[in-house]
Amino acid sequence: MKSSAKPVRVRIAPSPTGNLHVGTARAALFNYLFAKHNDGTFVVRIEDTDTGRSTKEFEKNILDGLHWLGIDWDEGPELQGTRYLGNHGPYRQTGRREIYKKYLVQLLNEGKVFACFCEKNKEERKESSPRHAADLHSCPDRDHAYTLAGSRPFVIRYKNSEFLEYYARKQETIKHPAELGVAVDRAIYQGALIQFNDIVRDKLEYPQGHLMDFIIAKSLHEPLYNFAVVVDDHEMKITHVIRGEDHIPNTPKQILLIEALGFSRPEYAHLPLILGPDRSKLSKRHGATSVDEYQGQGYLPEALFNFTALLGWNPGGEQEIFPKSELIKLFSLEKVQKGGAIFDTKKLDWMNGEYIRKKSIDELASLCIPFLEHAGTANPGEHVRNPECLKKIMALEQPRLKKLSEIGERTDYFFKEPEYDRELLKWKTMSEEEMAGTFDTLIHILSDVTLPQSKEKLEERFLLEIGTGDKGRILWPLRVALSGEKFSPGPFEILEILGREQALRRVNRAREIYMQKV
RNA sequence: GGUCCCAUCGUCUAGAGGCCUAGGACAUGGGCUUUUCAAGCCCAGUACAUGGGUUCGAAUCCCAUUGGGACCA
Numbered sequence: 279m280k281s282s283a284k285p286v287r288v289r290i291a292p293s294p295t296g297n298l299h300v301g302t303a304r305a306a307l308f309n310y311l312f313a314k315h316n317d318g319t320f321v322v323r324i325e326d327t328d329t330g331r332s333t334k335e336f337e338k339n340i341l342d343g344l345h346w347l348g349i350d351w352d353e354g355p356e357l358q359g360t361r362y363l364g365n366h367g368p369y370r371q372t373g374r375r376e377i378y379k380k381y382l383v384q385l386l387n388e389g390k391v392f393a394c395f396c397e398k399n400k401e402e403r404k405e406s407s408p409r410h411a412a413d414l415h416s417c418p419d420r421d422h423a424y425t426l427a428g429s430r431p432f433v434i435r436y437k438n439s440e441f442l443e444y445y446a447r448k449q450e451t452i453k454h455p456a457e458l459g460v461a462v463d464r465a466i467y468q469g470a471l472i473q474f475n476d477i478v479r480d481k482l483e484y485p486q487g488h489l490m491d492f493i494i495a496k497s498l499h500e501p502l503y504n505f506a507v508v509v510d511d512h513e514m515k516i517t518h519v520i521r522g523e524d525h526i527p528n529t530p531k532q533i534l535l536i537e538a539l540g541f542s543r544p545e546y547a548h549l550p551l552i553l554g555p556d557r558s559k560l561s562k563r564h565g566a567t568s569v570d571e572y573q574g575q576g577y578l579p580e581a582l583f584n585f586t587a588l589l590g591w592n593p594g595g596e597q598e599i600f601p602k603s604e605l606i607k608l609f610s611l612e613k614v615q616k617g618g619a620i621f622d623t624k625k626l627d628w629m630n631g632e633y634i635r636k637k638s639i640d641e642l643a644s645l646c647i648p649f650l651e652h653a654g655t656a657n658p659g660e661h662v663r664n665p666e667c668l669k670k671i672m673a674l675e676q677p678r679l680k681k682l683s684e685i686g687e688r689t690d691y692f693f694k695e696p697e698y699d700r701e702l703l704k705w706k707t708m709s710e711e712e713m714a715g716t717f718d719t720l721i722h723i724l725s726d727v728t729l730p731q732s733k734e735k736l737e738e739r740f741l742l743e744i745g746t747g748d749k750g751r752i753l754w755p756l757r758v759a760l761s762g763e764k765f766s767p768g769p770f771e772i773l774e775i776l777g778r779e780q781a782l783r784r785v786n787r788a789r790e791i792y793m794q795k796v
Numbered sequence: 797g798g799u800c801c802c803a804u805c806g807u808c809u810a811g812a813g814g815c816c817u818a819g820g821a822c823a824u825g826g827g828c829u830u831u832u833c834a835a836g837c838c839c840a841g842u843a844c845a846u847g848g849g850u851u852c853g854a855a856u857c858c859c860a861u862u863g864g865g866a867c868c869a
Binding site: 479482483484485522523524525526527528530548550551553555557558559585588589590591592594595596597598615616617618619620621622624625626627628629631635675676677678679705748749750751752753754755756757758761763764765766767768769 | 833
């Protein structure tokens with residue numbers, strides 16, 4: 279998708295205060311798809327701070343998670359920004375303090391912000407102020423000249439109320455916001471309505487009267503999110519800001535800052551939220567929320583990528599399974615959904631199964647080995663060491679598996695003799711005599727055949743013996759004797775893998791277990 | 797509480813005024829196949845939140861109500 283327009287540049291700004299949340303991953307995914315679709319650049323900038331304790335660890339987790347999903351970036355912390363269009367780094371907020379300071383000083387000098395030395399901390403304000411007081415903050419410092427004198431703590435506030443006064447002067451009928459108190463009528467403040475375009479939802483607007491002086495930095499060295507992100511978007515030449523809907527309320531503040539700094543406005547696209555089953559924003563109380571948790575449960579990156587891409591976006595056809603390249607080809611922000619989407623793991627499970635079935639046996643085997651070892655069932659078993667055997671097991675489980683993490687539990691009977699209830703051996707309503715006969719037949723056949731043999735050959739041999747009767751009479755007890763499970767793959771497949779010695783031992787043991795109690 | 801955003805099956809969604817007695821997928825139920833479970837194939841049920849407009853015609857456009865969510869406090 280070559281476009282003759284200027285190349286798009288998008289970014290994500292994860293804050294390393296936790297693991298890679300699926301919401302962040304989805305935002306990354308959409309940025310990635312958009313960038314790739316338009317032959318543009320995808321930037322990762324880390325919104326770190328000094329206060330975060332395990333920031334480094336979380337950052338690694340986030341970047342690893344993105345890599346695992348198959349989302350790679352053109353500029354970001356690991357690549358040093360050397361791949362495209364020169365260096366826009368550093369890509370960590372803590373490395374850019376001088377840049378922020380420069381713009382902070384500029385705004386102070388132009389009188390567009392002021393240093394506020396109010397001692398009132400957050401708790402005090404909460405208690406002493408009427409509702410909305412935080413929005414209508416006024417303090418004696420706002421009229422003072424900027425000074426660094428004194429070591430008192432201060433915050434830097436954007437002087438929004440001044441601009442409101444300007445609008446007020448333009449229209450004589452307008453009252454000063456302070457006089458109006460809480461009720462700010464948007465019609466009265468028409469002139470102060472911040473409007474911006476959103477690719478997903480068309481026009482959005484916000485009454486400026488609701489954001490009076492707001493804090494943009496805690497000090498010259500500690501910029502806050504809204505300020506830092508505006509500076510970085512400008513410095514990094516970001517053309518499209520694609521992020522979650524929860525950022526809509528930040529946008530007007532950022533626009534005010536963009537205008538104060540004389541930057542140009544990027545295009546905005548706000549993505550619908552990913553919700554939990556109760557329709558509130560997906561959070562820990564809903565269960566797994568981070569990409570590494572899904573990885574740990576044995577979801578394939580392709581499946582999670584495909585599933586997440588279709589959460590809040592759809593290319594319009596009836597297809598469900600899309601390889602990454604196809605998603606890139608089809609992606610468009612215009613087709614992004616407006617309403618939030620519930621993260622439905624049932625559908626993810628199905629999709630994961632589809633991707634598991636697409637894997638080659640070799641790939642599946644190497645993906646499963648860590649899970650087998652983790653489950654402890656593969657007691658570094660001879661079967662794991664024996665690749666031929668492992669492959670056969672994989673082929674058996676491939677159509678059944680929804681998550682790789684199930685592999686241990688599903689196949690542990692290959693690695694150790696199964697435990698089961700005596701009654702499970704009985705097929706429908708067989709009598710004791712019939713069961714005894716079945717065991718005789720099984721031992722007879724198993725002693726006769728030479729294993730290993732293909733399951734087709736085995737089946738042929740057994741059917742010869744069984745004749746035209748009810749096959750379950752022989753096959754159900756055999757299957758249970760071999761697997762100990764109520765549900766499992768067929769007896770011939772298991773037989774083929776276990777070998778004669780093991781099979782005979784298990785059938786004999788089954789007979790013992792069955793006879794014991796009578 | 798204030799502001800903003802959103803609204804098609806249980807869930808993800810198709811739908812850009814007539815192709816809609818609303819299509820697909822997951823999930824659910826039933827069937828085929830079958831020694832069991834999967835996989836596969838076939839079938840079924842289930843949705844345009846409500847009320848007003850606009851229009852010859854509305855899931856689609858406008859308004860209100862209701863409901864949900866986000867952000868701020």
